[in-house]
Amino acid sequence: MKKANLTSDSLFKNKYALHFLEIYRPLWALGHAGSLLSWDSETYMPSSGVEQRAVALSELKILERKLFLDKHFLQTIQKLKNQKRLNVFEKGLSRVVLRSLKIYQKVPEKVLKEFTKITEEAKPVWRNARANNDFKIFMPYLEKIFNFSREIADYLEYEKHPYDALLDLYEEETTVADFDRLFKKIIPVSKKILEKNRTIDDKIEALENKKYEKQKLEKINLEILSMLGFDNSRMRLDISTHPFTQEISLNDIRITTRYEGKNFKSTIFYCIHEFWHALYEIQIDPGLEFTPLASGVSYGVHESQSRFWENIVGRSRVFCELIYPLLAKELNFIREYTSEEIYNYFNLVKPGFIRVNADEVTYNLHIFLRYEIEKSILEEKISIKEIPAVWESKMQELLGLIPPSDTLGCLQDIHWSSGYIGYFPSYSLGTILAAQLKYAIEKDFNLDEAISSKNFEKIRSWLKEKIHSKGAVYPPKKLIRLSLKEKITSDYFENYLKKKYLVYKI
Ligand code: MG
Numbered sequence: 001m002k003k004a005n006l007t008s009d010s011l012f013k014n015k016y017a018l019h020f021l022e023i024y025r026p027l028w029a030l031g032h033a034g035s036l037l038s039w040d041s042e043t044y045m046p047s048s049g050v051e052q053r054a055v056a057l058s059e060l061k062i063l064e065r066k067l068f069l070d071k072h073f074l075q076t077i078q079k080l081k082n083q084k085r086l087n088v089f090e091k092g093l094s095r096v097v098l099r100s101l102k103i104y105q106k107v108p109e110k111v112l113k114e115f116t117k118i119t120e121e122a123k124p125v126w127r128n129a130r131a132n133n134d135f136k137i138f139m140p141y142l143e144k145i146f147n148f149s150r151e152i153a154d155y156l157e158y159e160k161h162p163y164d165a166l167l168d169l170y171e172e173e174t175t176v177a178d179f180d181r182l183f184k185k186i187i188p189v190s191k192k193i194l195e196k197n198r199t200i201d202d203k204i205e206a207l208e209n210k211k212y213e214k215q216k217l218e219k220i221n222l223e224i225l226s227m228l229g230f231d232n233s234r235m236r237l238d239i240s241t242h243p244f245t246q247e248i249s250l251n252d253i254r255i256t257t258r259y260e261g262k263n264f265k266s267t268i269f270y271c272i273h274e275f276w277h278a279l280y281e282i283q284i285d286p287g288l289e290f291t292p293l294a295s296g297v298s299y300g301v302h303e304s305q306s307r308f309w310e311n312i313v314g315r316s317r318v319f320c321e322l323i324y325p326l327l328a329k330e331l332n333f334i335r336e337y338t339s340e341e342i343y344n345y346f347n348l349v350k351p352g353f354i355r356v357n358a359d360e361v362t363y364n365l366h367i368f369l370r371y372e373i374e375k376s377i378l379e380e381k382i383s384i385k386e387i388p389a390v391w392e393s394k395m396q397e398l399l400g401l402i403p404p405s406d407t408l409g410c411l412q413d414i415h416w417s418s419g420y421i422g423y424f425p426s427y428s429l430g431t432i433l434a435a436q437l438k439y440a441i442e443k444d445f446n447l448d449e450a451i452s453s454k455n456f457e458k459i460r461s462w463l464k465e466k467i468h469s470k471g472a473v474y475p476p477k478k479l480i481r482l483s484l485k486e487k488i489t490s491d492y493f494e495n496y497l498k499k500k501y502l503v504y505k506i
Contacts, residue, residue, distance in 0.1 A: 011089040011287040016080040020093065021291055023076060027067050028290050032248060034060045039246040039254050043238045054120070061116075068104055077101070089293065092473035096292045099172070107155040115148040119419040126417035133405045135388050142416055143384045146377050149421040153378070162378045166422030170299040171429060172475045176375065178488075179425045182432060183368050185490045186497075191398065193361045193501040197349040207337070207345045208263045216330045217264055221257060221271045223326055228275060228309075228456050235278055243270040245277035250289045253278040264331065265346055266357075269310050276309040277302060279460065283468035298476040299423065301467065303430025304437060311360045311431070312438045312496075313459075315346045318452045349501065351399040353408040361501060364431060365398040370413075370424040378421075433480070435493035437463075440484045 012018055034057060041053050067073065080086070081094045103112070122141035129138035153165035161176040168174065222230075225237065240256035247253050255274035257267050280296050288294040296302040313319055317340075324339040334342070349359050355366040373390060376382045382390055391410040396402050403409035415423050441447050441462055450458045466483040473479075480488050 011087075011285070012093070012291075014080065014083055014086060014090050016076055016083060017086070017090045017093055020076045020080055020097075023073055024097075024292065025290065027064060028292075030060055030064050030067070034064075035246055035248050039248070042240045042242075042244065042246075043254075043256065058116070058120075065104055065109075068101060074101070088473055089288075092293050092471075093291060095475065096472050100292070102156065103152075103169075106157070107152050111148065111151060111155070115145075115152065115419060118144050118148065119417065122417040122419075123414075126411065126414070130407050130411040133407045133411070135406045135411060138411065138417070139384055142387075145416060145419050146384060146421065149419065150378055161375075163375050163422065166378075167425060168422075170420075170423050170426045172298055173477055174300070174425075174429070179371060179428075182428065182490045183364075183371065185494060186364055186428075186432065187368055187398075189494050189497050190361050190365050193349060193497060194351060194365075194399070196502060197361075200348065200350060201344065203337075204341060204344045204348060205350075207265075207333075207342075208348075210264070210331075210333045211262050212264050212331060214259045214261070217259055217267050220264075220323075220326060220330050221268060224268060224323060225271060225275055227454060228272070229279070229460055230275060231282065234282055235275075237271070243274050245274045245281075247278075247281045247295065250281060250284055250286060250294055253281050264327075269314055272314045273306040273310040276306045279463075280305045280468050283460070283464040284471040285469045288471045288473075293471040293473055295472050297470075297472045297474070297479055299426035300429030300433060301476050301479065303427055304433035305430075305463065305467070307360075307430045307434035308437050308463075312434055313447075313451060315343075315360065316448065316451060317343050318448045320346060322452060322454070347500070351401055353395075353401060353403045354412055360431065361497060362399060364428045367424050367428040369394045369398055371428075373410075374421055374424070429488070432490050432493040433488060435496040436480075436484065436489065437467075438496065439492045440466075 010018070012021060037053060037057055037060075041050070045053060077094060077097050080090065081098065083090070086094070118141065122138070122145060125141050126138050129135060149166060150162055153162040156165040156168075158165040164175040167176065167179070221237070230237075234251050234253060236254045238254065238256045239258055241258065243255075243257050245253065245255045255271070255278050257270040257274065259267050277296075280302060284294055284296075296305075320343040321339050324334075324342060327342065328334045337345075347359070349361045351362055351365075352358060355363070355370075358366050369391070372394065373382070373387060376390070377384065377387075387410050388406050391406075392402050395409065415421075438447065441459065444462065445458065447459070450456070467479065470479060470483075474482060477488065480486075
């Protein structure tokens with residue numbers, strides 16, 4: 001059996017830290033088992049196994065809570081926290097564990113249990129509501145989910161806004177004030193680009209409907225991934241309804257894609273996106289394995305990695321040129337297009353109803369809409385039953401579209417039915433941070449040159465040193481400040497968009 005890295009060269013020296021890591025092992029193992037069960041549910045489990053799997057996962061959660069609230073466990077982490085001289089890893093350890101404990105300690109067990117129960121019940125109702133375009137049947141569940149979320153926010157406490165307490169669950173120390181500031185800058189730029197990109201070339205748009213054979217795209221995806229550095233001994237690629245990444249351990253990361261049979265760029269970008277979520281985990285310092293620090297630091301920083309590779313690298317002109325011969329070899333219809341036209345297809349800006357299909361310009365408009373609605377509900381400015389109407393008017397204001405149904409509107413995402421209030425804004429933070437990374441990298445070397453010469457190792461190493469290796473040691477804002485020598489800012493994303501879509505017009 002592999003032992004925890006608790007030898008003399010361990011990153012952790014303090015006796016309480018070392019003792020803590022010993023007693024943390026069963027919790028690590030529970031997480032390991034739960035991750036594998038979740039991955040299996042989405043990939044290979046026969047469909048009838050769903051009920052028992054849900055029971056197994058919820059029992060593991062109960063066990064996890066018990067271990068977290070064990071008296072000796074709590075005393076040890078408290079002793080560690082009170083130590084005067086801790087190194088950065090030990091400080092990170094106490095910070096991350098106390099954050100996980102906060103929800104168990106501050107929110108009464110009864111409230112958490114009822115919240116879990118209502119989200120479990122809400123998910124099938126939401127699926128049904130979405131399939132039948134019937135917001136009314138989902139409404140009472142959503143009402144309870146928002147009420148519980150508000151109650152949980154009150155228990156967790158906040159200084160200015162109840163939403164702050166919920167946002168912090170996904171993006172540590174990031175508040176309404178932060179997101180208001182970021183959106184205020186990026187929304188006008190996105191809207192301006194949309195206005196300028198009204199005319200869409202029919203020939204380019206036609207690529208969205210070109211059919212492909214699954215085997216051809218599987219081959220393309222594997223070649224692209226292997227070029228980017230896919231490690232077969234530590235990663236798997238499978239198929240699932242919704243592409244995702246599941247970390248099992250630092251040496252076992254699973255990613256998925258899907259094949260829709262047309263609009264071939266989607267499956268390629270799902271692969272690239274998820275691969276870089278995986279790479280973040282794989283490049284974490286192995287000395288952090290078996291500890292709570294062996295994970296990406298936040299949803300936003302994680303998303304910045306996948307967005308960096310999907311948008312900044314994958315949608316760049318040099319990357320298009322690089323993969324064009326491969327595309328042309330496998331897909332006959334590509335031969336009617338130049339590499340420049342494929343670049344335009346990869347970067348087509350087109351308002352649509354569905355967030356997950358949105359391009360890099362309109363994507364944040366979709367997030368802003370959800371952010372505004374969540375915030376307004378928590379402020380009690382709008383009620384749950386007003387969501388469809390507010391959605392419509394905001395969609396028209398931001399994207400110039402009115403969804404023909406709630407299925408294509410406020411019922412499209414799974415997040416609310418799962419109780420993930422405060423999750424969406426971290427997607428925008430990731431997009432913004434991805435552009436900031438691009439500019440930071442370009443201070444050190446020529447990114448385009450690294451891409452065109454297939455020197456992806458150079459980019460991987462840079463990200464490993466600055467972001468990945470550190471796991472969750474530092475809180476996200478501090479990590480960015482330490483690694484990029486500046487705060488998180490939307491300036492770079494604005495410049496990136498302006499340069500790509502306004503100054504240099506396609
Ligand atoms: Mg992602």
